[in-house]
Amino acid sequence: MMSDEELMLQFQGGSREAFEALFSRYQVPLYGFFFRRMLDRNRADDLTQETFLALIRHVKDWRPDSSLRAYIFGIASRIAAAERRKQSRDTAPAHRTAASVEDPEGAVVVRLALSKLEPGECEILMLREYEQLSYSEIAEVLQIPVNTVRSRLFRARMAFKEILEPVKRDACK
Numbered sequence: 001m002m003s004d005e006e007l008m009l010q011f012q013g014g015s016r017e018a019f020e021a022l023f024s025r026y027q028v029p030l031y032g033f034f035f036r037r038m039l040d041r042n043r044a045d046d047l048t049q050e051t052f053l054a055l056i057r058h059v060k061d062w063r064p065d066s067s068l069r070a071y072i073f074g075i076a077s078r079i080a081a082a083e084r085r086k087q088s089r090d091t092a093p094a095h096r097t098a099a100s101v102e103d104p105e106g107a108v109v110v111r112l113a114l115s116k117l118e119p120g121e122c123e124i125l126m127l128r129e130y131e132q133l134s135y136s137e138i139a140e141v142l143q144i145p146v147n148t149v150r151s152r153l154f155r156a157r158m159a160f161k162e163i164l165e166p167v168k169r170d171a172c173k
Contacts (some may be wrong), residue, residue: 004068012059022068023052029131030076036130037080039111047083051076070140073131077123077141113163121156128153 002010004025010018030051034044054075062071114122127133127141135153139146 005064008059008062008068009064012062019056022055026052026072030072033073033076033126033131034080036126038083043083047076047079050079054079067137067140070133070137073127073133073137074141074143077127109164113160116163117156117159120152121159124149124152125156125160 007018007021030048031044034047038044124138127138135146135149138149
């Protein structure tokens with residue numbers, strides 16, 4: 001099986017099959033990335049497609065000495081940030097409550113806890129725990145040093161634990 005980087009090099013050379021293979025590998029993870037942030041299935045699907053369009057438009061910008069996974073999630077991260085800015089300007093009601101109702105109780109508790117974190121803490125925690133990015137990939141996505149990733153991730157985990165502590169105590173009663 002070819003690595004992501006080998007496929008990207010072929011895609012840069014014009015291979016449609018290489019793009020289709022990358023699409024197959026990243027469609028579900030990107031959809032999950034957006035759904036966990038937007039809580040709207042249709043919007044997550046649209047933003048996933050936007051990410052692949054951006055990848056096509058910027059195919060020549062990727063450098064073989066960097067992780068393709070980090071490059072793709074970097075694109076997705078910028079698209080998600082733009083979407084959050086757009087949503088904050090819109091006056092339409094958010095779809096968050098409707099999507100949350102479909103989730104099991106534990107997932108709702110985790111989502112509520114994540115929503116109480118600072119945006120930067122939430123993002124770094126989600127990149128590590130949900131997207132399973134390495135510290136170096138997170139550093140590349142967020143354009144910060146690896147040691148900063150480590151310290152921010154530690155603080156985010158501690159804050160998350162502190163938020164969940166009352167819920168844990170209530171569950172044990």
